[in-house]
Amino acid sequence: MKRNFSAKREAIYQTLASTHSHPTAEWVYERLKPKIPDLSLGTVYRNISVFREMNLIKSVGVVNGQERFDTDMSQHSHFVCTKCFKIVDVPELKNFADKNIYEYINHQCNVTVQSHNMLFYGICGDCKHQ
Amino acid sequence: MKRNFSAKREAIYQTLASTHSHPTAEWVYERLKPKIPDLSLGTVYRNISVFREMNLIKSVGVVNGQERFDTDMSQHSHFVCTKCFKIVDVPELKNFADKNIYEYINHQCNVTVQSHNMLFYGICGDCKHQ
DNA sequence: CTCCGTGCAAATACTTTGCAAAGCG
């Protein structure tokens, strides 16, 4: 894949890709700001929406009012801690990856399913011990 | 269940329960405003959060920037049309209802899963024919 | 010269909150 990214766009993507924490736009901004002092938050938002269009990232969902992103485009689910809002990857459960489920829903509901997003909620290990 | 709701609270709940459209706070407000002219949007938001605490409603998720709610507390999933943002109920897929999946994730990820939320995305029947 | 990417600030959109008044038992 040919990617001719500007320096800032590249830095934003790399920052997103550097973590498994499923960060917010603001987190990326805060992390990058010291290295790139003239970076603006609007640029982070704009580039995230570019990445989304390029299918380089996907949204995990809105957690505690902020959208969380993931550069890992492989099929997997997420666990969200309702106390600290940490997000943990969950291996995709076989049955769900099965596209026959899409067919079933298409038929059942008269729709065309293109993707899905599975979220589990609960308390993470760290928060349990407090 | 004993429910001693104020008139407005009752009206807000009934409006939420009167539809399968998985409405937003604003939709409830617009729908009720003609009947209850001195209703305020803040009251709708406040009561929705009361219902949430009482486990009378759950959030379907944030769709196109607005949170969508459902009074149907039975286990089921949702389909979201990415064009018109309609939400359609999807019958719960057996395997997911199985709480052994929670056990599996608890073990695998060192968490305590308490609930889950499954969203399918795609194009609905109405939008397909345009 | 042209286009794309960007900073900055303003605008937008949704939701929450403080406060005083009204409602209800």
Add this chain to the structure above:
DNA sequence: CGCTTTGCAAAGTATTTGCACGGAG
């Protein structure tokens, strides 16, 4: 009377956008 609910407006929070500038080809 005391606790709950509410309207209203302001505040809060996240995100998007307009505009003019600047750098790369």
